Amino acid sequence: MVEKLDNVDLTILKILQNDSKKTTKEIAATLNMTVSPVYERIKRLENDGYIKKYVALLDKKLLNYPVTVICMVSLRYHNEGFIDKFEEQIKELPEVQECFHMAGKVDFFLKINMKSLDDYHDFVRVKLSNISNIGILESYFVLKEIKQSTEFVI
Amino acid sequence: MVEKLDNVDLTILKILQNDSKKTTKEIAATLNMTVSPVYERIKRLENDGYIKKYVALLDKKLLNYPVTVICMVSLRYHNEGFIDKFEEQIKELPEVQECFHMAGKVDFFLKINMKSLDDYHDFVRVKLSNISNIGILESYFVLKEIKQSTEFVI
DNA sequence: TATTTTAAAAGTAAAATTTTCTTTAAAATT
DNA sequence: AATTTTAAAGAAAATTTTACTTTTAAAATA
Structure with missing residues (x-):
């Protein structure tokens, strides 16, 4: 189930750990691929546990937790x-x-x-x-x- | 621009900082609201800086950073x-x-x-x-x- | 070498969501 | 009371997600 990752996988992870709102279409564009394989790779990375969760990072100061x-x-x-x-x-x-x-x-x-x-x-x-x-x-x-x-x- | 937050805003933030893949539809359902006001509140929280960014959290061990x-x-x-x-x-x-x-x-x-x-x-x-x-x-x-x-x- | 198998990528279309815009209702202000 | 402002709701368009099928290319086998 947990296979080795290639460079495409690593690029996807780098993009998503910086901005998880990037659409598969945008990610596919930077990879010069179509959406389908990118979509399936992301699903695989999620299911195999490489991606644990998606979260919003909030501003401590604005929210009064200084x-x-x-x-x-x-x-x-x-x-x-x-x-x-x-x-x-x-x-x-x-x-x-x-x-x-x-x-x-x-x-x-x-x-x-x-x-x-x-x-x-x-x-x-x-x-x-x-x-x-x-x-x-x-x-x-x-x-x-x-x-x-x-x-x-x- | 940066106004005070009400309970609806705080609930949205709590949900998103735990799972940013929740759709506005789902969030609206837990709040007993329709998607439009929830959508606009999220946009406001983003634009006012309460939400800094959306990221994927990855598994250190699986990715060989133990x-x-x-x-x-x-x-x-x-x-x-x-x-x-x-x-x-x-x-x-x-x-x-x-x-x-x-x-x-x-x-x-x-x-x-x-x-x-x-x-x-x-x-x-x-x-x-x-x-x-x-x-x-x-x-x-x-x-x-x-x-x-x-x-x-x- | 030719054929089969396999896996990844590409294409397609339906479903769902996001986004924009308009309308409605309630609250606040004059 | 009339007007303005604000938030919510509704509706429709645009985009994305998702599932499914087809194609392609590489690897394996005969």
């Missing part, structure tokens, strides 16, 4: 059960946009979007404090977004 | 010119997916996607070493993505 925080979390206990539990609890928090389990002395990186510092204060006080296994919590505040992209196929 | 690294960078010199220069240089690197200027003793967070650890080694050796103003560089490797989302309007 505060971004990076949290570095170290757990108190590192047994398998505790790590899974922590991950499940983090997944339930809609404020946490990204969470990575890390190698090294820090266990988890969290990226959190907030409407205000007060909201972040409440988030730490109410939601994170509910997660009992957090040992060390360090918060880093974003002064400026230099680059924020979802692309990676070069 | 290595994610978080870099924490501290600059050697902190004059305004040096910081701007650093930001410009980072923007030019397609491997850097995210970059934030931080408050605190660490100056920048970088998120980087790679095909292999060898590629990361080359990236640090060739590309980052070209940026003369880097003082301290700490690399943290992602063991597992617990959560990776682009949503934030709750």
Whole structure:
């Protein structure tokens, strides 16, 4: 099912990860092809899981979420059960946009979007404090977004 | 131009930031409206900048970019010119997916996607070493993505 | 070499959606 | 109360998506 991708597939992915509103007609034009094969390739890329989902990226500032925080979390206990539990609890928090389990002395990186510092204060006080296994919590505040992209196929 | 959003607008944004392939017809159905007003609201949200872009999110593992690294960078010199220069240089690197200027003793967070650890080694050796103003560089490797989302309007 | 098989591309047409334009209704303003 | 403004609804045209059929070309087999 999951076959190797050729250059046409990669070009399609590069286009769609930059602008998913491009029509198959437009994509076909840049590839010097007709719409049918391009359409079927896109469907295949979707069905095989290369394309996970299509989303709209919104403007944080305009929508009044100007505060971004990076949290570095170290757990108190590192047994398998505790790590899974922590991950499940983090997944339930809609404020946490990204969470990575890390190698090294820090266990988890969290990226959190907030409407205000007060909201972040409440988030730490109410939601994170509910997660009992957090040992060390360090918060880093974003002064400026230099680059924020979802692309990676070069 | 940039007016306040009502609940209908926010619902549209919530839907689109989760699945931008939803048709205006479908969105209108969940809102108990006809397509025309929904269509025009979406156009307004696009034109006013609330919706920045539409993208396809791809599968890192399937596309052979299994290595994610978080870099924490501290600059050697902190004059305004040096910081701007650093930001410009980072923007030019397609491997850097995210970059934030931080408050605190660490100056920048970088998120980087790679095909292999060898590629990361080359990236640090060739590309980052070209940026003369880097003082301290700490690399943290992602063991597992617990959560990776682009949503934030709750 | 000729024939068969296979896969990708191209062509076609119907269905669905997007887009534009006009009409209607409600709310706000004078 | 009349007028203006705004949002929604309706309708129709343009475009795109989708499914299906045919063609083409390359690979495999005899």
